[in-house]
Amino acid sequence: MNPIIIIPTYNEKNNVEKMIKKLFNEVFKNNLINVLIVDSNSPDGTSQTVEELCREYTNLHLLKQTEKKGLASAYIDGFKWALEKGYDVLVQMDCDFQHPPEILPDCIEKTKEYDLIIASRYVGSGKWGEENEHQRSMISELGNNYAKWVLNCRINDMTGGFNIWTKKALELIDLNKIMAKGYLFQIEMKYYAYKNNLKILEYPFVFGKRENGESKINIKIIIEAMTMIWKIRFANRQNINKN
Numbered sequence: 001m002n003p004i005i006i007i008p009t010y011n012e013k014n015n016v017e018k019m020i021k022k023l024f025n026e027v028f029k030n031n032l033i034n035v036l037i038v039d040s041n042s043p044d045g046t047s048q049t050v051e052e053l054c055r056e057y058t059n060l061h062l063l064k065q066t067e068k069k070g071l072a073s074a075y076i077d078g079f080k081w082a083l084e085k086g087y088d089v090l091v092q093m094d095c096d097f098q099h100p101p102e103i104l105p106d107c108i109e110k111t112k113e114y115d116l117i118i119a120s121r122y123v124g125s126g127k128w129g130e131e132n133e134h135q136r137s138m139i140s141e142l143g144n145n146y147a148k149w150v151l152n153c154r155i156n157d158m159t160g161g162f163n164i165w166t167k168k169a170l171e172l173i174d175l176n177k178i179m180a181k182g183y184l185f186q187i188e189m190k191y192y193a194y195k196n197n198l199k200i201l202e203y204p205f206v207f208g209k210r211e212n213g214e215s216k217i218n219i220k221i222i223i224e225a226m227t228m229i230w231k232i233r234f235a236n237r238q239n240i241n242k243n
């Protein structure tokens with residue numbers, strides 16, 4: 001197994017160093033992990049911080065995008081980079097500590113049995129941590145159920161961004177045909193995984209509160225996603241039924 005953790009960053013200078021150190025010094029002490037930061041030319045200098053850390057950690061990599069083109073583009077570039085380099089387990093994770101990296105060793109192990117592991121707030125002991133605003137979790141839960149309903153998909157956490165993909169799963173989905181530009185990427189990818197009958201496990205986790213910096217999500221992004229989801233439902237069938 002050759003896993004890599006892919007973390008997209010936009011203005012995460014105050015989280016990125018802490019996250020990298022946590023991964024290499026605490027969660028994966030044995031050096032068997034690689035980390036790729038995909039930065040969209042953050043004006044706060046996130047990429048310079050990562051460049052400095054690359055000298056200290058040989059398994060740390062930086063992919064610089066010249067401009068901010070959205071979350072989907074950051075992940076697609078990151079996935080392509082990692083697949084080309086021969087990684088076979090690709091972790092998607094945010095930089096703001098809402099996704100607890102401690103569960104990763106177990107999730108990665110589970111890819112021996114499953115094609116996709118979805119860290120989920122909506123199965124078993126999974127939930128929104130109490131420190132989050134109630135309104136925020138309600139809106140997110142509504143959006144999640146809406147996505148499930150429109151796409152007729154039985155995955156419980158459609159919107160979350162903490163997922164562990166196997167090479168097999170990613171090679172079934174044509175990344176060049178992904179329509180989403182932003183956060184809808186998470187939903188679109190899971191929809192194709194589900195429709196392609198991949199073996200999926202939802203792994204419960206507690207979704208924390210952002211540690212530093214600002215959220216990049218806003219009402220415009222949410223409305224855009226709610227509309228675009230219908231496009232995914234009806235327009236793009238090329239990514240389905242390949243197996």
Ligand SMILES: Nc1nc2c(ncn2[C@@H]2O[C@H](COP(=O)(O)OP(=O)(O)OP(=O)(O)O)[C@@H](O)[C@H]2O)c(=O)[nH]1
Nearest residue numbers: 008009010038040070071074094095210215216217
């Ligand atoms: N490279 C890149 N990263 C991005 C972009 N937009 C967001 N991100 C990163 O994607 C991750 C998720 O973004 P957040 O703003 O935390 O979104 P969220 O977790 O859905 O929202 P909050 O709960 O409010 O934090 C973070 O690591 C961001 O820095 C982008 O356009 N490019």
Ligand SMILES: [Mg+2]
Nearest residue numbers: 094096098210
């Ligand atoms: Mg966040």
